Amino acid sequence: MKHINHVRITLYFSLLFFVAVAAFATSAYAADKENCLMCHKYRFLGRIDEHGKKRNYNVDENIFNNTVHRNVPCRDCHTQIANLPHDPITEEVNCGNECHIKPPFSTENFSHKKIIQIYNKSVHGIKADDPEDLKAAKPYCKYCHLNPIFTKVEEERVASSTLRRCLNCHEEKGVSQAYKHITHRLRHKTSRSRQEIVKLCSYNCHENTALMARFNVSQESLESVETYKRSIHGKAVALGSEETADCVSCHATSSIHDVYKKDEMMSTVNERNLKRTCEQCHRDVSDEFIKIDVHSGITHDEKPFLHFLEVMLGFVLYGTIFSLLGLAVLETIGRKKDGIKWQIREGTTWRGISKRGF
Amino acid sequence: MATSSETLVTTAGNAQADSDYMHYVEGVGHVPRDIYKHVLSDPLGDLPRYSIHIVIQHFLIFITFITLAATGLPLHFGDLFWAPIILAPLGGPDSARIIHRISAGIMIVAALYHFITIAIGTYSKLKKHKFNLLHSQIPTLKDLNDIKHDIRYFLGKEQYRPKMGKFMYKQKLHYLAIIWGTFVMIVAGSTLLFPEAMAKFWPNPEFAQDLARLMHADEAIMASAVVVFWHWSNVHLVPGRFPLQWTFLTGRITREHQIEEHFLEYIDKLKDDPKEKEYLISVLKEKGYKTEGGEV
Numbered sequence: 126m127k128h129i130n131h132v133r134i135t136l137y138f139s140l141l142f143f144v145a146v147a148a149f150a151t152s153a154y155a156a157d158k159e160n161c162l163m164c165h166k167y168r169f170l171g172r173i174d175e176h177g178k179k180r181n182y183n184v185d186e187n188i189f190n191n192t193v194h195r196n197v198p199c200r201d202c203h204t205q206i207a208n209l210p211h212d213p214i215t216e217e218v219n220c221g222n223e224c225h226i227k228p229p230f231s232t233e234n235f236s237h238k239k240i241i242q243i244y245n246k247s248v249h250g251i252k253a254d255d256p257e258d259l260k261a262a263k264p265y266c267k268y269c270h271l272n273p274i275f276t277k278v279e280e281e282r283v284a285s286s287t288l289r290r291c292l293n294c295h296e297e298k299g300v301s302q303a304y305k306h307i308t309h310r311l312r313h314k315t316s317r318s319r320q321e322i323v324k325l326c327s328y329n330c331h332e333n334t335a336l337m338a339r340f341n342v343s344q345e346s347l348e349s350v351e352t353y354k355r356s357i358h359g360k361a362v363a364l365g366s367e368e369t370a371d372c373v374s375c376h377a378t379s380s381i382h383d384v385y386k387k388d389e390m391m392s393t394v395n396e397r398n399l400k401r402t403c404e405q406c407h408r409d410v411s412d413e414f415i416k417i418d419v420h421s422g423i424t425h426d427e428k429p430f431l432h433f434l435e436v437m438l439g440f441v442l443y444g445t446i447f448s449l450l451g452l453a454v455l456e457t458i459g460r461k462k463d464g465i466k467w468q469i470r471e472g473t474t475w476r477g478i479s480k481r482g483f
Numbered sequence: 484m485a486t487s488s489e490t491l492v493t494t495a496g497n498a499q500a501d502s503d504y505m506h507y508v509e510g511v512g513h514v515p516r517d518i519y520k521h522v523l524s525d526p527l528g529d530l531p532r533y534s535i536h537i538v539i540q541h542f543l544i545f546i547t548f549i550t551l552a553a554t555g556l557p558l559h560f561g562d563l564f565w566a567p568i569i570l571a572p573l574g575g576p577d578s579a580r581i582i583h584r585i586s587a588g589i590m591i592v593a594a595l596y597h598f599i600t601i602a603i604g605t606y607s608k609l610k611k612h613k614f615n616l617l618h619s620q621i622p623t624l625k626d627l628n629d630i631k632h633d634i635r636y637f638l639g640k641e642q643y644r645p646k647m648g649k650f651m652y653k654q655k656l657h658y659l660a661i662i663w664g665t666f667v668m669i670v671a672g673s674t675l676l677f678p679e680a681m682a683k684f685w686p687n688p689e690f691a692q693d694l695a696r697l698m699h700a701d702e703a704i705m706a707s708a709v710v711v712f713w714h715w716s717n718v719h720l721v722p723g724r725f726p727l728q729w730t731f732l733t734g735r736i737t738r739e740h741q742i743e744e745h746f747l748e749y750i751d752k753l754k755d756d757p758k759e760k761e762y763l764i765s766v767l768k769e770k771g772y773k774t775e776g777g778e779v
Binding site: 354357360361363364365366367368369407408409410411413414416417418421423428431434435438441442445446449450452453455456457458459460461462464465466467468469472473474475481482 | 519520521522523524525526557558559561562566567570575576577580633634636637638639642653675678679680682683688689690692693694696697701704705708709712713716717721722723725726737739
């Protein structure tokens with residue numbers, strides 16, 4: 126009887142726990158004024174498309190309500206939808222749309238237009254005279270702002286005692302949401318980790334030398350991922366450093382999207398701007414300092430002397446180790462033959478009989 | 484004629500071998516080269532070899548070397564699986580490089596301490612006219628002959644090991660390598676640590692930085708490999724040293740080791756060591772060799 130009572134109490138408490146969790150979990154706010162979730166809340170809402178691919182149109186309310194877009198009504202981005210139930214969607218979302226959200230201290234509707242303008246001018250923006258395959262290969266918004274990352278941002282929250290001071294004037298909801306929006310942007314140039322930035326730039330694009338070679342990039346640019354990963358910046362970042370430079374630390378200003386080719390005046394790595402770029406981390410940057418090769422690759426054609434030295438040092442290393450090891454082995458065999466044992470016992474190691482025939 | 488000249492050569496050869504084999508010491512008599520096979524040794528060491536300063540310096544270098552290797556090599560080999568495993572308990576790359584710099588500072592202090600010890604020691608020896616090139620770390624032509632002689636001994640073509648001073652050829656080689664290595668590591672390391680200041684110092688900053696990157700890593704791998712594969716086998720694994728040569732802590736060397744590999748040092752120090760003389764005479768008597776004086 127006693128045993129059964131225990132089980133009952135455990136069951137009762139776990140039920141209470143689940144109810145409590147469920148109650149908190151559903152307390153997120155929704156921006157679904159048009160009731161799109163009436164259909165899209167179903168987890169298996171989907172179809173098999175023309176290419177035979179399974180597509181799922183489910184929107185998880187709990188995830189969406191924690192994303193940066195949680196207050197934006199669905200149709201602000203999905204503008205093609207005019208009536209319900211809607212027709213199949215054929216157009217991609219345009220991130221340059223205005224949405225019906227007015228930022229604080231502003232009378233205009235919010236839009237990503239400004240950053241898109243900056244981006245379009247950069248080397249990654251699609252230009253009118255680009256060949257077709259280059260146009261197709263250039264990254265677009267969602268290429269970097271991909272779902273798994275832009276839905277869940279790890280946010281560093283300030284202490285609740287600090288937040289409480291804001292509550293003297295502001296509503297709690299506004300305060301915590303404003304902080305969610307701002308705090309992660311205050312730490313670095315981006316809210317992404319340095320490892321994510323390197324992965325975004327290299328994976329599928331800059332790392333793919335066959336693809337990059339098709340677009341007439343310089344040899345230096347072709348090897349950039351490899352040389353970065355061999356540099357101290359790259360090695361430290363790969364191991365989890367938060368103090369070392371990633372791609373956008375040097376190749377973009379704080380607007381991040383303004384990446385230009387080295388020879389363009391706007392580029393942060395243009396000779397004119399290099400000093401200012403290095404000064405973000407390095408102190409006492411001089412004209413001599415900026416001559417140091419950041420993406421340094423030691424190849425036969427570029428740096429023949431260093432390449433020669435590298436090869437020779439390899440020979441010296443292996444030569445030294447193997448000859449020294451050879452000597453140690455030879456020494457051991459020779460002395461063993463002369464009657465030495467491994468360990469000192471009873472005051473001597475020379476307990477054996479010499480088999481050297483002298 | 485042919486036979487007589489052959490006999491002459493052989494006799495001369497034997498005489499040479501014999502005079503090499505027996506080494507005359509005043510007050511003791513003729514000491515055979517392989518007497519080390521018959522003496523008694525304490526594993527912790529019988530005879531003084533290093534002063535307390537050298538023991539402290541070795542200890543400092545030992546600790547900092549391992550720390551530098553543990554914090555530096557994982558950064559260089561960052562793409563290998565073991566790198567994050569080693570760096571994790573050290574707090575990742577950001578704190579590892581601070582540990583690396585502190586260790587480097589301590590190592591430089593130890594190197595300076597050593598330099599001062601050697602400078603003062605050599606100066607006082609020169610002043611007392613006691614400086615002996617044979618017992619110094621300075622390489623001479625004799626070391627080359629010693630290597631040749633020793634390899635012939637290992638191959639069984641020579642009867643006895645060469646007679647060597649306080650530092651044999653292996654130790655001289657290692658010591659000079661350490662001096663060169665420390666110099667390269669300090670210069671290359673400071674070029675990497677202070678790129679801004681060193682850019683103004685070097686005539687060609689781009690080349691200097693590339694060279695420093697290359698040399699710092701190469702020298703580190705070289706030093707680590709030599710220490711792990713060679714130095715450790717010499718003091719831990721080879722017969723007579725297994726499992727541990729205590730000299731680095733006690734500053735003392737076993738008798739059999741000193742006579743075997745530092746014969747000339749042993750003979751030299753014997754002059755001022757009546758107790759050791761007495762001991763040696765007793766060993767010689769026991770083995771049936773003729774001795775001079777010494778009541779045992």
